[in-house]
Amino acid sequence: MSEAEILVAKEGAVRRLTLNRPQRLNALTRSLLGALSDSLADIAADDEARVLVISGSGRGFCAGQDLGDKGAVEDGRACRDTVERYYNPVVRQIRSLDLPVIAAVNGIAAGAGMSLALAADITVAAESAAFDLAFARIGLIPDAGGTYTLQRLLGPARAMALAMLGEKLSAREAADLGLIWRAVPDADFNKTVETLSARLAAAPTKALALMKKAIHAGGHHSLEQQLALEAELQSQAADTEDFQEGLAAFFGKRAPLFKGL
Incomplete structure (x- = not known):
């Protein structure tokens, strides 16, 4: 039996969703996005949940769309279907969830993985993590809400340059720009996420x-x-x-x- 693509953990009032394709740096497939959407719906209906943490298995947070997911991105029609049916619902669910959502970025967050991280309410990253808006390098535009969040976090000038140049940012650079809340030393990362989630779980x-x-x-x-x-x-x-x-x-x-x- 294949391992679940989304790991779900309950720790008191804290809910944790972990993208679980570590061998592919948790690259997104339609199957994984469907499982993520289902898990988010379950948490939305969970009266005991008071905070959600989204992270990735292994050494990556999320490497973006898995280009090997056959039929997902071959042409314009496939891309539109994938974005509308799989990405957009997940972003809407995260943004509308009636509790705080933390993106715990433990490694690379690239492409739609970066957009997913920025859809959260609070994004905290390990200093060894990086953010890579890689769309321009394959001839696509940022999706999964990327063009929405980038300009609101950075302003249109920086958002435009970052999208067009497709440059990789270290976690520290992302924090300094105001793209994320905080970058913390790797040794302190898990404790920081644990403390933050506990604090929010005890909040009103x-x-x-x-x-x-x-x-x-x-x-x-x-x-x-x-x-x-x-x-x-x-x-x-x-x-x-x-x-x-x-x-x-x-x-x-x-x-x-x-x-x-």
């Missing part, structure tokens, strides 16, 4: 989900639209049990114990 989950919605919307809203959205989402946050706990902890001069409710 519903407020974080509303925060995520607001920040994503802010990139295309006018100021007036964003002020109106903030008022609406703040009212939803104030109706949560966690807000009442936050108030009680503040006035009681103690640490809050949030339950994600």
